Amino acid sequence: MxxxxxxxxxxxxxxxxxxxxxxxxxxxxxxxxxxxxxxxxxxxxxxxxxxxxxxxxxxxxxxxxxxxxxxxxxxxxxxxxxxxxxxxxxxxxxxxxxxxxxxxxxGYEVLVPGEDRLLNxxxxxxxxxxxxxxxxxxxxxxxxxxxxxxxxxxxxxxxxxxxxxxxxxxxxxxxxxxxxxxxxxxxxxxxxxxxxxxxxxxxxxxxxxxxxxxxxxxxxxxxxxxxxxxxxxxxxxxxxxxxxxxxxxxxxxAPHALRIDLAHDPELVAGVRHVGGEPRSLQLYCEDGAAADVLETWEQRMGTRAWVASRDEVIEAGWFGAVRPEVLPRIGDVLALMRDNFAVVHSGRTRPEILALRGLHGSVxxxxxxxxxxxxxxxxx
The missing domain is CATH 3.40.720.10 (Alkaline Phosphatase, subunit A)
Structure with missing residues (x-):
């Protein structure tokens, strides 16, 4: 969506x-x-x-x-x-x-351009x-x-x-x-x-x-x-x-029963090199040439649980305001913004005390x- x-x-x-x-x-x-x-x-x-x-x-x-x-x-x-x-x-x-x-x-966690790693x-x-x-x-x-x-x-x-x-x-x-x-x-x-x-x-x-x-x-x-x-x-x-x-x-x-865990969902992580953002507002940094496939997969899988859009769509719609050229690569190739009370986590990359949190934010x-x-x-x- x-x-x-x-x-x-x-x-x-x-x-x-x-x-x-x-x-x-x-x-x-x-x-x-x-x-x-x-x-x-x-x-x-x-x-x-x-x-x-x-x-x-x-x-x-x-x-x-x-x-x-x-x-x-x-x-x-x-x-x-x-x-x-x-x-x-x-x-x-x-x-x-x-x-x-x-x-x-x-964002909460974003790509450091040229270093292939996320910055909190x-x-x-x-x-x-x-x-x-x-x-x-x-x-x-x-x-x-x-x-x-x-x-x-x-x-x-x-x-x-x-x-x-x-x-x-x-x-x-x-x-x-x-x-x-x-x-x-x-x-x-x-x-x-x-x-x-x-x-x-x-x-x-x-x-x-x-x-x-x-x-x-x-x-x-x-x-x-x-x-x-x-x-x-x-x-x-x-x-x-x-x-x-x-x-x-x-x-x-965001009740735990309404969360997707990427650690147990290989389809959603296929083509994704880094999962940035946070559970209510994910920024997905894709492998070379994989962004279109990742966007399509996330749109289909998330359905009405999230708004899913490409970086270009989000920027063109004005969500970040005017974007400096050097800031562009800090933004994910694909963004998934949760609706209602949904969230997406990754138990393989997140400390248990963070996974246990009940109140979340980041989305729109x-x-x-x-x-x-x-x-x-x-x-x-």
């Missing part, structure tokens, strides 16, 4: 890639002047919180666990994170303000130079150069990591382990200077969703904790400070691609 009938993300009309440029414009950045897809209030200081895995539909469905965020939902925007709906790609879009084809972080763009283990892999200046670098003080708040191991250097470099880094500690670090940073942009990342909601499922009580409990912390943050920032909350993707629960369903953009205007506005 091709991608016919699906609309690619509106990269020119306000997606996750538009968030930081719009916030920068509201702070008076001349580099991003005119970036107003969200009609933000002007502010002297801003805090942008990214909650990993907080999809718009999940927030709406589980809003009983989030009274603070629920009170701001009427004015919130339902935007898209981009494609694929995976953290590494979304962080590239968020940090650079560019679509995936331009920043080049085009999240862990960046044995990865290439992140500054060359993603050479564009980030929004943080641009606004820091304009005199807007930038602080990034997250877990200590993010500082200097491959993904951080590729997508989120610029300004200073402040580490905090627990959410309350990160809120305090954010408050210290935003109070320290009259013109500031502070970015706060929290990833435990995504971890819990992967482990227990996004319909679990554990997910709801974590959302309650996040909601309380956000309420404290919004109350304690200076009165000239805007607070924004967004996410990198949503999530669906509304539950995965829709994210919130919650705006909490300065109190003095």
């Amino acid at each position: 091709s991608l016919a009938g699906l609309q690619a993300p509106p990269y020119d009309g306000g997606t996750l890639a538009s968030v930081l440029p719009a916030v920068a414009a509201s702070l008076g950045s001349t580099r991003y002047a005119g970036e107003h897809p969200f009609d933000l209030h002007d502010a002297r200081r801003a805090v942008v919180v990214l909650v990993d895995g907080l999809g718009y539909e999940l927030l709406r469905q589980r809003s009983g666990h989030a009274p603070f965020l629920r009170s701001h939902l009427p004015a919130a925007r339902r935007i898209e994170c981009g494609f694929p709906t995976t953290t590494a790609t979304s962080m590239g879009s968020f940090g650079t303000g560019l679509p995936p084809g331009a920043h080049g972080l085009v 763009e999240l862990s960046w283990e044995n990865g290439p130079d992140p500054f060359r892999w993603q050479p564009s200046r980030t929004v943080f670098e641009e606004v820091q150069a304009e005199g807007i003080d930038v602080t990034r708040v997250g877990p200590g191991y993010f500082d200097g990591s491959g993904l951080t250097n590729a997508a989120l470099r610029g300004g200073r880094f402040s580490a905090g382990r627990e959410l309350d500690a990160r809120v305090e670090a954010t408050l210290c940073a935003v109070r320290a200077t009259p013109r500031a942009l502070v970015y706060l990342y929290w990833g435990d909601l995504d971890k819990i969703g992967h482990t227990f499922g996004c319909a679990s009580w554990e997910w709801g409990n974590e959302l309650e904790s996040i909601d309380r912390a956000l309420g404290v943050l919004a109350e304690r920032v200076p009165s000239d400070t805007a607070v924004y909350v967004t996410a990198d993707h949503g999530m669906v629960d 369903t509304a539950d995965e691609r829709a994210i919130p953009f919650v705006r909490i205007s300065p109190r003095n506005a």
